[in-house]
Amino acid sequence: MPQPVLSLDALRALDAIARKGSFAAAAEALYKVPSALSYTIAKLEQDLGVQLFDRSRQRAQLTSxxxxxxxxxxxxxxxxxxxEEQVRQLDSGWEQRLRIVVDTIMPWAPLWQLSADFTALERFTRLQFSEQVMAGTWEALLRDRCDMALGLAGEGVNAQVELHLLGYAEFAFAVPPTHPLAQRVATTPDEPVRREELLAFTAVVVADSAAEMPGRDSGLFAAGHVLQVPTMQAKIAAQLAGIGVGFLPVHLIQQELLTQQLVVLTTEIPRAPVPLYLGWRKDVVTGQACRWWREHLLNLPWQQLLTPGELKAHV
Structure with missing residues (x-):
């Protein structure tokens, strides 16, 4: 295999000549004597077997x-x-990559500002976000497929994981105002939606993304038919389209409620708030990027973000 003839010094010399416009000015910029720079370029041309400069003119011009x-x-x-910067950065404790799993129930908007702030640090840590659902979020963390998980749901007990409670997500049974259930409640507002009424409609549920751990569907209740979707945003879209019904996280449907694209109905089977956590594995050594994100994520007003306001049922 032939030995490479290019060197970084030769490329720097070529770059300096092009930027400065002459061998003499380039040599001064590189703290070299002009003869040394001329030798570097001549040696490069000889090794490559091509002419890099047209010297037939008064001022040398680059060839094609x-x-x-x-x-x-x-x-x-x-x-x-x-x-070079990445090697120095890694030596100083900054990771090359940071993997953050975000559960589908979490709002993404707060993460974009943090991402901008992190980018402003001018580190070369590559951020990698991914979305999982319920047990799939736990599985990604426990199987070392992420460095931290945002929106872990459940009782918050796991010996392998350091958990910090962010707040409680509240749910509302929401449908478009033209939905038959909304029309029925409008005529008899004192009667909540009964279990048997739900049997006439399709339940939209978010499928658990876990591949190995036991999973469950989000928002599943007794219904005539079930439509399974991959994310919470898909569930919201399906219910906006009137395809089915179900409970939705209040913090993710604020705009739809304000514009009355969705209305909230009282049901016989209210859904309890769900605690959500930020978590990371205790047995994994973390770098400065991971610690930066932990600190800033925990400083966000999550309870305010997860419970934006009190809702009234449709009447």
Whole structure:
């Protein structure tokens, strides 16, 4: 296999000549004597077997081959600089990658501002967000498929996981105002929606994303038919379309309630609030990026975000 003839020093020399406009100015910028810079370029041309500069004119001009090498070489120089910075960053405790799993019940908006703030730190840690559902969120954390999980639901007891309660998600039975159940409640507002009434409608449920752990469906109740969807946003869309009914997280349907695309009905089977946690594994050594995200996530006003206001049932 032939030995490579390109070196970063040679590429830096070529870049400096192109930027400064002359060998003399480039040599000064690189703290070299002009003869040393001329030798570097001549040696590179000899090793490559191509002419990089047209020296027939008073001022040397890059040839087509020289322009190609300059363009591609600058990409190599930038990649080299990024690699050096990443190595130094890793040595200082900043991870190359941070994986955050977000349960489908959580709002995404607060994460975008944190992402912008994190990017402003000018670290090279690559953020990787993914979405899971219920036991799938736990599974991703326990199977080491993420560094932290946002929106873990349940009683919050697991010996392997450090858990911090964020708040409680509240649910409302919400349908479009044109839905038959909404029309019925409008005529008899003192009567909540009964269990037997639900049998006439399709229940929209979010399927648990767990592949190994026992899962369950979100929002499942006794109904005539069941429509299973992959995310909470898909469930909201299905109920807005009038395809089915079910309980929805209040914090995710604020706009739909304000614009009366959805109305809340009182039912005989109210759904209890669900505690949500931020969690990470106790046995995994974490870096500075993970610690930064933990601190800033825990400082967000989650209870306010999860319980934005009191709702009134449709009358």
């Amino acid at each position: 081959a020289g322009l190609l090498l300059l363009e591609q070489g600058r990409e190599l120089l930038q990649a080299s600089q990024r690699l």
